[in-house]
Amino acid sequence: EPEVTQTPSHQVTQMGQEVILRCVPISNHLYFYWYRQILGQKVEFLVSFYNNEISEKSEIFDDQFSVERPDGSNFTLKIRSTKLEDSAMYFCASRDEQGTEAFFGQGTRLTVV
Amino acid sequence: GENVEQHPSTLSVQEGDSAVIKCTYSDSASNYFPWYKQELGKGPQLIIDIRSNVGEKKDQRIAVTLNKTAKHFSLHITETQPEDSAVYFCAPSRNNDMRFGAGTRLTVKP
Numbered sequence: 575e576p577e578v579t580q581t582p583s584h585q586v587t588q589m590g591q592e593v594i595l596r597c598v599p600i601s602n603h604l605y606f607y608w609y610r611q612i613l614g615q616k617v618e619f620l621v622s623f624y625n626n627e628i629s630e631k632s633e634i635f636d637d638q639f640s641v642e643r644p645d646g647s648n649f650t651l652k653i654r655s656t657k658l659e660d661s662a663m664y665f666c667a668s669r670d671e672q673g674t675e676a677f678f679g680q681g682t683r684l685t686v687v
Numbered sequence: 688g689e690n691v692e693q694h695p696s697t698l699s700v701q702e703g704d705s706a707v708i709k710c711t712y713s714d715s716a717s718n719y720f721p722w723y724k725q726e727l728g729k730g731p732q733l734i735i736d737i738r739s740n741v742g743e744k745k746d747q748r749i750a751v752t753l754n755k756t757a758k759h760f761s762l763h764i765t766e767t768q769p770e771d772s773a774v775y776f777c778a779p780s781r782n783n784d785m786r787f788g789a790g791t792r793l794t795v796k797p
Binding site for chain 1: 736
C-alpha cells in the first residue's frame with residue numbers, strides 16, 4: 575500500500591540552526607501539507623502546497639519557514655533559525671485532490687536544545 | 688480562518704458502550720468533513736469522512752452525521768473495543784486547507 579514517508583524520524587538541533595525535514599508524498603498525489611503537533615496538543619496546520627506553490631498558510635508559518643518540492647518527489651520543510659518553541663512532531667500529508675482522504679506520514683520529532 | 692471546536696476533550700467508556708464526539712465549525716463554505724484517529728506515536732489516519740451533500744454515512748461500527756445548518760458534525764462509535772482507544776480529530780475543510788480540532792482522547796475500559 576502506498577504511504578507517505580518522512581525522514582528523519584527524530585532530529586535534534588541546536589537553537590539558531592537550520593533544519594530541513596523531508597517527506598516523500600504518495601506518487602500520484604497533487605496536494606501536500608505540513609502540520610505540527612506539540613506534545614499532547616492539537617495538530618496545527620502550517621502550510622499547503624499545490625502546483626509548485628503555496629496555496630494556504632497559517633499564522634505559524636512565518637518567514638522562518640519555507641517549503642520546496644525540489645525534484646518532483648520530495649517535499650521539504652525548512653526552518654531557518656530554530657527556536658526552542660519549534661520543538662514538536664512535524665507531519666507531512668498528501669492527497670490526490672481536494673475533499674478526499676489525506677494520508678499522513680509517521681512524523682519527524684524535532685527537538686531544539 | 689476556520690474555527691473548529693471539539694467536545695468532549697476526553698471521553699471514557701466501558702467496552703461495548705457507544706461513544707459520540709461532536710465537532711463544531713465556523714466556515715459555512717466547508718464542504719468536506721473527515722474524522723481522523725491518532726494512535727500513540729503515529730500520524731493521524733482517516734477513519735470516516737462525509738461530504739456536504741450527505742447527512743449521514745456509516746461504516747460498520749463507525750458513523751458520521753452532518754448538520755450543515757447548525758455547522759456541526761459528529762462521530763459515533765458503537766460497540767466500542769479497547770483498540771478504539773486513541774485521540775480523534777475532526778478536520779472540516781474547504782478548498783485546500785484542513786484545520787484540525789483540538790482532539791478527543793477516547794479511552795475504552797475493558
